[in-house]
Amino acid sequence: MLIVDSLKKHFGFVKAVDNVNLEIKEGEIVSIIGTNGAGKTTLVNLISGYLKPDSGRILFLDKDITFASPYVRIKLGVGRSFQLIQLFGNTTVLDNVRTALFSKYGMIRRGLLPADRYSSVTDEAIKILENFNLADKKNLTPTGLSEGDLKILDIAIAFALKSRLLLLDEPTSGVATSDKFKVMDSIVSAIRREKISTLIIEHDMDIVSGYSDRVIVMHEGKVMAEGRPSEIMENKEVKAIVFGIVS
Amino acid sequence: MTKNPRWIACILIFIALLFIPRILSIHNLMLFEYGLTFAIVGLGFNLLLGYTGLLSFGHGAYFAAGAYTVGMIAKYLPEAYRLEILIPAALLFSLILSVIFGFLCVRHTKIFFSILALSLSMLLYALLFKLYHLTGGSDGLRVPLPSLLGISFKGIRRPEFLSGTYYYFLLIMFAASFVIMKGIVSSPFGKALQAIRDNEIRAELIGIRVRRYRLYAFCLSGLFVGLGGALWTFVNGHVTADLSHWVFSGEIVYMTLLGGFGIFEGPIIGAMVYTFLRLMVQGYTQYWMFFIGAILIGIVLLLPNGVAGAIAWLLIKLKRRKAAEGSTC
Numbered sequence: 077m078l079i080v081d082s083l084k085k086h087f088g089f090v091k092a093v094d095n096v097n098l099e100i101k102e103g104e105i106v107s108i109i110g111t112n113g114a115g116k117t118t119l120v121n122l123i124s125g126y127l128k129p130d131s132g133r134i135l136f137l138d139k140d141i142t143f144a145s146p147y148v149r150i151k152l153g154v155g156r157s158f159q160l161i162q163l164f165g166n167t168t169v170l171d172n173v174r175t176a177l178f179s180k181y182g183m184i185r186r187g188l189l190p191a192d193r194y195s196s197v198t199d200e201a202i203k204i205l206e207n208f209n210l211a212d213k214k215n216l217t218p219t220g221l222s223e224g225d226l227k228i229l230d231i232a233i234a235f236a237l238k239s240r241l242l243l244l245d246e247p248t249s250g251v252a253t254s255d256k257f258k259v260m261d262s263i264v265s266a267i268r269r270e271k272i273s274t275l276i277i278e279h280d281m282d283i284v285s286g287y288s289d290r291v292i293v294m295h296e297g298k299v300m301a302e303g304r305p306s307e308i309m310e311n312k313e314v315k316a317i318v319f320g321i322v323s
Numbered sequence: 324m325t326k327n328p329r330w331i332a333c334i335l336i337f338i339a340l341l342f343i344p345r346i347l348s349i350h351n352l353m354l355f356e357y358g359l360t361f362a363i364v365g366l367g368f369n370l371l372l373g374y375t376g377l378l379s380f381g382h383g384a385y386f387a388a389g390a391y392t393v394g395m396i397a398k399y400l401p402e403a404y405r406l407e408i409l410i411p412a413a414l415l416f417s418l419i420l421s422v423i424f425g426f427l428c429v430r431h432t433k434i435f436f437s438i439l440a441l442s443l444s445m446l447l448y449a450l451l452f453k454l455y456h457l458t459g460g461s462d463g464l465r466v467p468l469p470s471l472l473g474i475s476f477k478g479i480r481r482p483e484f485l486s487g488t489y490y491y492f493l494l495i496m497f498a499a500s501f502v503i504m505k506g507i508v509s510s511p512f513g514k515a516l517q518a519i520r521d522n523e524i525r526a527e528l529i530g531i532r533v534r535r536y537r538l539y540a541f542c543l544s545g546l547f548v549g550l551g552g553a554l555w556t557f558v559n560g561h562v563t564a565d566l567s568h569w570v571f572s573g574e575i576v577y578m579t580l581l582g583g584f585g586i587f588e589g590p591i592i593g594a595m596v597y598t599f600l601r602l603m604v605q606g607y608t609q610y611w612m613f614f615i616g617a618i619l620i621g622i623v624l625l626l627p628n629g630v631a632g633a634i635a636w637l638l639i640k641l642k643r644r645k646a647a648e649g650s651t652c
Contacts, residue, residue: 124528150530162528164521167514175518176529178511184531187512188503194511237529 077102077273078123078241083132085118092118093129094297100241103271105264107284107305110294111318116277117159119294120243123275124156125149136241155239157230159246159277163218169229170214173201176236201236207266208232224255231263235270242267242274248283256280260287281319285309293318333501340494344486352486353558358598359497360555361578365590366504367547368575373584374508375540376520380437381424381444383572385545387451388420389413389552390562394464395457406471406492410553417549418542420447425541429534432523441569451564463563466556481560493554500547501591507543508587516540548575577615581622583629592631 078100085093092115100106108116121127123134125146134142141149164172177197178184192198205211208228218226227247234242247263248256264287267274278284284291285305293301293314301314308314344352364386371377392413397404403412424443428436451458458464468476468484471492476484507513518526519533527533556562565571574597582593600618604611626633 146527147530147532150528156528158525162522162525164518164525166521167517171514171517175511175514178514179530183511184515184536185512187510188506190506190509191511191514192509233525233529 077104077137078275079133079135080119080123081133081135083119083122083134084130085115085122085127086130091115091297093122096132096294096297096299098292098299098302100273100275103273104290105267105274105276105288106290106292107276107278107288108292108294109278109281109284109308109318110300113296114294115297116294117245120156120245120275120277124154124243150237150239153238153240154243155234155237155241156243157227157234157245157247159249161226161230161250163226163230163233165218168215168217169205169210169221170198170201172218172229173204173232173236174198176233177201180237204232204236207269208235208262222255224251224259227251227259228262235266235272239272242272244274244276246277246279248278248280256283257286281309337494337498341491344490349482349486352490353482354598354602355595356485356490356493356558357555358595359493360551360558361575361594361598362551362591363497363500363554364548364551364575365579365582365594366500367544367551368579369584369587369590370504370507370516370547371540371544372576372579373587373589374513374520375516375537377429377432377537377541378437378576379428379440379544380569380572380576381440381442382544382548382575383567383569384424384440384444384447385417385421385548386552386555386571386575387444387447387562387564387567388417388545389549389554390556390566391451391458391464392416392549393469393553393556394459394466394562397466398459398464404467404469406469409469410496410550413549413553414546417545417552421542421545421549422538425538425545429537429541441572444567444572445569448564448567448569451567458564461564463561466560466562469557485558489557496550496554500550504547505587512539577619580619581629583626583631583633585628586631586635589629589631592634593629596630 080096080098083093083096096119108119110116118127122129125141125144128143132142133140136152136154139152141152164175174191174197177200178191181197183194183197202211202214205214210225210229210232213221213225218229221229231244231247248259251259260283276288288305291303291305291308292299293308295317300317301308301311343355347355368379368382371379393409396409396412424440427443428439431439452460454460468479468481470476471488515526515531515536518529518531519536523533552566578593578597579590580593581597582591583589601611601615604614608614622629628635
């Protein structure tokens with residue numbers, strides 16, 4: 077579904093992403109782990125079109141999207157969430173999701189009838205919020221939500237765009253430890269239901285091993301190791317560099 | 324829709340407005356008509372400020388575009404000097420101008436946008452001011468009474484025209500602007516604009532072409548402001564280049580802030596309050612600008628949502644008190 081082929085992005089002397097190859101299959105949930113500055117977020121920015129690579133190729137559904145604009149990628153089905161939440165702060169939770177749906181259906185050109193008249197879109201937005209256990213908060217603005225709920229809403233918006241591939245940048249950062257699993261449960265169950273391929277950047281190993289099919293370890297811009305969560309946890313090199321455990 | 328109390332209130336207010344010429348003296352009625360034209364301007368301006376998050380200090384240009392369309396047709400095409408031609412022509416020219424200026428402005432946001440809009444309007448000011456033979460320069464252009472649907476108003480004095488046919492024409496234009504703008508801001512298109520206002524990055528990443536939609540908002544805003552400008556000329560009887568000067572653009576900003584840009588009806592209330600307030604203060608003292616300025620400081624510090632925001636706050640408070648009393652009974 078997604079193929080990244082010898083992708084490179086350097087910032088001056090810093091090799092943020094250096095010759096990275098990876099593949100994500102249909103419906104697969106892949107986590108990327110690595111120390112700070114390993115190039116994880118840069119990689120996500122390259123795939124979502126937020127940055128342009130120096131060299132290499134990105135193929136999505138057999139289309140070359142290496143230099144496509146973010147707009148084109150979204151229309152193709154690449155959605156993302158942000159480490160720092162990006163929401164529409166002055167509108168309701170319902171409108172946050174509904175605007176994404178209007179955009180997805182190409183309806184944002186319609187300028188005369190009130191949005192409430194498009195009841196099928198409203199119903200769909202409510203259904204998505206129900207999927208993420210946010211339906212009872214639909215009339216609140218984001219300022220009234222907990223950090224965990226904000227993260228979920230951020231992902232619900234990406235979800236509303238019917239993304240085939242979701243890029244989640246630290247979905248649990250800033251969320252209280254006690255809520256982390258609750259947040260991940262609602263995200264992952266929605267993803268599994270729709271069989272969306274997902275790339276997650278995460279620090280918390282409990283979450284990585286609990287929710288992903290495959291783990292990619294990055295270090296200094298390169299892919300250092302790759303495999304099932306249990307294999308990665310036993311990899312000595314990974315243990316030493318990423319977790320700082322010397323045995 | 325008819326069950327919504329807000330719409331019932333709007334219809335009641337509209338019916339009340341029909342009787343205004345019988346209540347107000349001709350002097351106050353003229354002021355009220357100034358207020359109505361500025362209310363249309365405010366509605367247009369606020370699509371950009373309140374709903375798209377762009378503060379323009381150059382909206383006088385589109386007002387001037389509408390006003391000068393009327394003035395120029397009066398001078399060069401007197402046979403076309405009919406309201407049913409003038410209004411579409413004014414809309415067309417303000418649209419053309421806002422497409423050109425907007426195309427340049429929407430490349431930037433925040434202060435850069437504001438300054439660019441201001442500079443472009445001053446460019447138009449310089450043209451209107453210097454092209455004396457075409458535009459009348461600092462003397463401006465005279466605006467005679469137009470005809471409407473074949474009815475000529477020759478021999479009628481301006482006050483009679485303004486308190487009769489023209490008031491109702493203006494009222495219909497205002498009501499239409501109100502309904503259309505209300506539709507725009509609550510439509511999916513309006514939601515997309517608000518998404519851009521709230522978070523540009525996210526808006527881009529849900530597939531909204533941010534720059535293009537800013538331009539759409541800019542042009543719509545220019546259209547309404549141009550309409551306001553055209554309607555204003557008949558009340559004023561005269562147009563000058565000052566309309567495109569940044570000081571006049573500043574007055575449009577002032578009215579919107581005074582009324583409250585966070586509320587749909589805010590700019591309308593602001594336009595009315597400003598028109599009457601200005602005349603009242605001017606009547607008291609020659610230092611009226613000082614008072615107008617002091618009021619702006621007060622508004623920004625004490626009522627960030629303007630007069631309309633204060634009214635809304637009072638209404639909510641009253642409702643709560645009523646609800647509290649109801650529950651104790």
